[in-house]
Amino acid sequence: MSDSNSTVRWTLNGTEVENEAGMTIMEAAKVHGVDIPQFCYHPGLSIAGNCRICMVESNRSPKPVISCSERIAEGLEIKTQSEVAVDARNSVMEFQLINHPLDCPVCDKAGECVLQDHSYEHGPDRSRFVEDKNIRHTKELGPTIDIWGNRCIVCTRCVRFCDEISGTGELCVVERGDRSVVDVFPGVPIDNSLAGNTVDICPVGALISSDFKYEARVWNMDKTSSVCGGCSRGCNVEVETLDGFVKRLTPRENLDVNDWWMCDHGRYGWRHLYADSRLEGAQHDGQAVSPTGTSGALHQLLSSSSSTAFLVDPFMTCEELHLVRSIANSLGGSTIAGWLPAAGTEENFPGGFKISADKHPNRKGAEHVLGGDLFTTSADQLKSALSNGSIDTLVAFVGGDGFEGAGGEWNDLISKAGKRIVFATQQGSWCEGADLVIPATAPLEKEGVWVNEDDRAQRTRSCRSLTSNHFPSELVVLQELQVHMEQRNRPLSAAGIFRELSEASDAFSGHSHSSLGDSGSPLSQRPAAMSSEGGQS
Amino acid sequence: MTVTETLAFSDEAMKKYEWLLSRYPTRKAALLPTLRIAESEFGELGVPQMKYVADLMEIPPATVFGVVTFYTHYRRAGVGKYHLQVCSTLSCALRGSGDVVSRVTERLGIGVGETSECGLFTLSKVECLGSCDTAPVIQCNDDYHEGLSLEDVDALIEQLRQEAGKGGA
Ligand code: SF4
Ligand code: SF4
Ligand code: FES
Ligand code: FES
Numbered sequence: 004m005s006d007s008n009s010t011v012r013w014t015l016n017g018t019e020v021e022n023e024a025g026m027t028i029m030e031a032a033k034v035h036g037v038d039i040p041q042f043c044y045h046p047g048l049s050i051a052g053n054c055r056i057c058m059v060e061s062n063r064s065p066k067p068v069i070s071c072s073e074r075i076a077e078g079l080e081i082k083t084q085s086e087v088a089v090d091a092r093n094s095v096m097e098f099q100l101i102n103h104p105l106d107c108p109v110c111d112k113a114g115e116c117v118l119q120d121h122s123y124e125h126g127p128d129r130s131r132f133v134e135d136k137n138i139r140h141t142k143e144l145g146p147t148i149d150i151w152g153n154r155c156i157v158c159t160r161c162v163r164f165c166d167e168i169s170g171t172g173e174l175c176v177v178e179r180g181d182r183s184v185v186d187v188f189p190g191v192p193i194d195n196s197l198a199g200n201t202v203d204i205c206p207v208g209a210l211i212s213s214d215f216k217y218e219a220r221v222w223n224m225d226k227t228s229s230v231c232g233g234c235s236r237g238c239n240v241e242v243e244t245l246d247g248f249v250k251r252l253t254p255r256e257n258l259d260v261n262d263w264w265m266c267d268h269g270r271y272g273w274r275h276l277y278a279d280s281r282l283e284g285a286q287h288d289g290q291a292v293s294p295t296g297t298s299g300a301l302h303q304l305l306s307s308s309s310s311t312a313f314l315v316d317p318f319m320t321c322e323e324l325h326l327v328r329s330i331a332n333s334l335g336g337s338t339i340a341g342w343l344p345a346a347g348t349e350e351n352f353p354g355g356f357k358i359s360a361d362k363h364p365n366r367k368g369a370e371h372v373l374g375g376d377l378f379t380t381s382a383d384q385l386k387s388a389l390s391n392g393s394i395d396t397l398v399a400f401v402g403g404d405g406f407e408g409a410g411g412e413w414n415d416l417i418s419k420a421g422k423r424i425v426f427a428t429q430q431g432s433w434c435e436g437a438d439l440v441i442p443a444t445a446p447l448e449k450e451g452v453w454v455n456e457d458d459r460a461q462r463t464r465s466c467r468s469l470t471s472n473h474f475p476s477e478l479v480v481l482q483e484l485q486v487h488m489e490q491r492n493r494p495l496s497a498a499g500i501f502r503e504l505s506e507a508s509d510a511f512s513g514h515s516h517s518s519l520g521d522s523g524s525p526l527s528q529r530p531a532a533m534s535s536e537g538g539q540s
Numbered sequence: 541m542t543v544t545e546t547l548a549f550s551d552e553a554m555k556k557y558e559w560l561l562s563r564y565p566t567r568k569a570a571l572l573p574t575l576r577i578a579e580s581e582f583g584e585l586g587v588p589q590m591k592y593v594a595d596l597m598e599i600p601p602a603t604v605f606g607v608v609t610f611y612t613h614y615r616r617a618g619v620g621k622y623h624l625q626v627c628s629t630l631s632c633a634l635r636g637s638g639d640v641v642s643r644v645t646e647r648l649g650i651g652v653g654e655t656s657e658c659g660l661f662t663l664s665k666v667e668c669l670g671s672c673d674t675a676p677v678i679q680c681n682d683d684y685h686e687g688l689s690l691e692d693v694d695a696l697i698e699q700l701r702q703e704a705g706k707g708g709a
Contacts, residue, residue, distance in 0.1 A: 186602075191602065
């Protein structure tokens with residue numbers, strides 16, 4: 004900014020300002036707190052300049068210019084609130100609304116619709132249009148996407164997304180003039196792993212997710228800023244719940260991880276939270292254990308054990324793993340190993356988005372907390388110890404879909420332990436014959452830190468509520484166990500446990516929940532001392 | 541030509557297409573003229589024809605679909621052997637193109653945009669053919685028929701019928 008060569012002085016609404024050369028008027032104005040309305044512009048896509056809502060008055064042009072594509076220049080004078088600018092915007096709004104239906108009461112986009120917002124601010128309060136509105140198609144464009152053509156303002160964001168980001172090119176604008184609308188080629192539906200993003204970026208309710216259709220009014224939902232557990236990319240997401248139940252996931256902007264996008268596997272993966280196979284309560288020898296009695300039963304089993312081993316999974320948070328480590332240490336002579344579910348396939352997209360083949364959100368974190376050979380040498384050692392019957396008590400954490408596929412061999416192995424305690428998200432053969440089965444939280448239900456494949460620590464937050472499920476999380480059960488073991492006076496929050504971890508481990512030192520904030524940080528980038536204060540404990 | 545199972549450009553069309561590619565900066569830029577070739581090869585630009593062009597040019601079929609539907613001058617449905625395009629813009633309208641349309645309708649029993657049952661004739665109304673000095677004008681396929689009286693229209697239809705009878709429709 005200080006380099007005068009790359010700095011441009013221009014005037015915004017009568018005030019002289021400076022910005023980096025090459026910025027568009029819209030971007031530069033935003034830096035100075037002036038938001039200019041936009042429909043077709045999206046920071047992640049090429050500039051189309053077709054909607055014209057962003058027009059502003061310029062001293063360099065007899066007519067208003069579009070601020071999303073015009074760049075700032077020395078001596079440029081821009082007015083965003085002059086009569087010319089306001090008039091231009093109002094006229095564009097009037098045109099946009101000519102054929103737009105009065106659908107807001109039944110439209111899923113209402114409440115987060117750009118057209119609705121701008122209409123409120125810049126639209127006329129009545130219509131001068133007395134002719135009939137035209138009708139365009141309402142239909143399925145693909146397995147997850149419907150279009151309500153009457154609402155389409157033909158901004159082409161969705162078309163550009165499929166051309167530039169997913170590279171799949173399924174969408175186009177057909178016809179022209181006021182008949183134009185988004186469509187797919189007959190017989191070639193929109194069906195790619197990033198398709199759901201088109202619904203997010205559609206500024207109106209034209210593209211609708213068939214998964215979310217009529218599920219909730221957006222303003223009634225609660226939002227939790229979390230991280231997707233679908234793969235080791237760790238896309239930042241917003242989990243939206245209604246009365247405690249997840250209704251949809253949407254991506255949260257994070258230019259270091261997922262830009263503005265997320266994949267459909269992650270987006271629709273939340274349904275596993277409510278699968279019939281979820282465990283609802285703890286069971287001791289087939290008898291139900293009360294939520295408050297779980298840790299006591301666990302303590303009883305462990306205190307009579309001569310040799311204990313822990314088998315952890317890569318869905319567990321760093322905090323949970325840290326607790327496992329402390330417990331194992333105080334039991335003395337216990338082994339810890341990890342198991343990995345099957346890898347998937349990597350998908351790369353022309354827009355730079357990547358779905359990782361590594362389907363384990365915290366493999367890296369687990370290696371930092373428990374050692375780099377957790378899933379390799381340690382796992383092999385535990386396997387042989389189990390097969391020759393030298394493990395008296397095994398505590399196994401079986402998250403994800405359990406020991407299906409790659410983890411299959413563990414099914415037989417774990418039954419060779421003298422006693423078996425299983426923390427599981429889903430019922431399955433791994434629970435059969437176990438002495439104690441304890442329900443475990445799934446991704447999106449965990450409170451804590453995951454480390455993604457790029458060694459970036461990010462906070463995943465729980466969307467759990469009392470209505471949707473009520474068993475205590477592992478974070479609580481493990482700490483209660485420590486209380487029984489007289490290792491701890493009282494349970495702490497995830498932030499408190501993370502502080503213990505960062506004090507005990509070099510990899511995490513200097514970081515805290517509050518310093519990681521909403522968008523996380525590379526582990527190697529230690530925050531300045533001031534912000535390293537831990538969260539509440 | 542009716543749609544066959546396997547669509548393909550003739551050798552000649554393919555040569556023309558390859559020449560086109562050498563004239564445009566990108567493959568996609570040659571889409572408009574390539575569609576013209578496809579139109580004359582296949583007679584129409586329906587779904588299979590658009591798909592053929594998309595595959596040939598290695599672009600998404602949706603891109604072709606968008607372009608074909610944007611322009612009104614591509615033939616999305618097949619036309620008869622003779623495509624009668626009656627100019628309806630000002631000069632022709634003043635010189636009685638409305639009557640010309642009615643006359644064709646009367647003689648052939650087809651409305652604007654329709655094809656006769658025998659498959660020989662399609663009637664369309666088009667905008668100025670650039671031959672205002674000889675209004676009213678019909679463009680039949682690539683040929684102009686100018687300064688038409690209603691009798692001339694009858695004669696034209698008769699002549700085309702005979703031609704078709706000889707050549708085999
Ligand atoms: S469907 Fe939505 S994103 Fe696509 S062009 Fe229409 S308004 Fe824009
Ligand atoms: S890419 Fe991975 S982290 Fe991102 S949404 Fe998909 S599964 Fe989730
Ligand atoms: S936002 Fe500038 S023209 Fe659409
Ligand atoms: S008006 Fe018919 S040719 Fe010009």
